Amino acid sequence: MSRLLYDSLKITLHKTSDGYQIIDHEKNMKMTLSFDDYCKIIQDNRKHQLNKIIKANNLDILDCTGGFAKDAAILASLGNNITLIEQNPMIMSLLIDARGKIKNDEIRSVFNRIKIKFGNCIDFIRNTNKHFDYIYFDFMFNINKSALPSKNEQFLRKIVKNDRNVNINIIQETVQRVVSKIIIKDHISSNDYDNFDIINTYKGKTVKYHLLEGKNGYRKISKK
Numbered sequence: 001m002s003r004l005l006y007d008s009l010k011i012t013l014h015k016t017s018d019g020y021q022i023i024d025h026e027k028n029m030k031m032t033l034s035f036d037d038y039c040k041i042i043q044d045n046r047k048h049q050l051n052k053i054i055k056a057n058n059l060d061i062l063d064c065t066g067g068f069a070k071d072a073a074i075l076a077s078l079g080n081n082i083t084l085i086e087q088n089p090m091i092m093s094l095l096i097d098a099r100g101k102i103k104n105d106e107i108r109s110v111f112n113r114i115k116i117k118f119g120n121c122i123d124f125i126r127n128t129n130k131h132f133d134y135i136y137f138d139f140m141f142n143i144n145k146s147a148l149p150s151k152n153e154q155f156l157r158k159i160v161k162n163d164r165n166v167n168i169n170i171i172q173e174t175v176q177r178v179v180s181k182i183i184i185k186d187h188i189s190s191n192d193y194d195n196f197d198i199i200n201t202y203k204g205k206t207v208k209y210h211l212l213e214g215k216n217g218y219r220k221i222s223k224k
């Protein structure tokens, strides 16, 4: 995303003594990313729907849409190894900064299981030889949620460009390229992914998770 777009969004990134901070000048709102704040969601990890979908642990999971790494933290705290991809430079700066200032030992050990990589997930999928047990997608929903979004989510919504067709093409290509299981997080009332061969859908109150299977149409991916 270019500097110009951030300017037009009236969002700026600053280095402070507490690490990186982003400011939304339109809403007069500030945020810094702290992974130590994830203690509560990590404590509740066994109750999380992702734990019901991914029943094993010690799996290799590719998180294609890193964002603020909440889902990656849940998956890692359940004992899995995560490769997280994020394509937005501002979000990437916040992630790297947040990782460097973790204070809590448990959170540090969770984040030691997460490799953070900058780029577009489909480029990564095209070029990797590593086999992943699961590939996870959580694109921004196209539906406006009624509940008041958290500050982090309001920033995400403003910074991240989202194109439904681009996202669907990424998933279509991924399904053809891999043998992995694929999980797509979606809004409960969306039907964006209804045309895919969905094995199962796990429904929560506001979100649902579709489980798909890679068809490996292009090439064999060897287990490292």
Ligand SMILES: C[S@@+](CC[C@H](N)C(=O)[O-])C[C@H]1O[C@@H](n2cnc3c(N)ncnc32)[C@H](O)[C@@H]1O
Pocket: 064, 065, 066, 067, 068, 069, 070, 071, 072, 085, 086, 087, 088, 091, 119, 120, 121, 122, 138, 139, 140, 141, 156, 160, 170
């Ligand atoms: C809804 S957020 C993900 C939230 C994340 N699951 C969490 O728990 O914090 C979507 C993120 O995916 C990133 N993204 C979207 N398309 C991407 C792509 N093709 N490759 C890499 N990252 C992408 C966006 O920049 C955004 O940060």
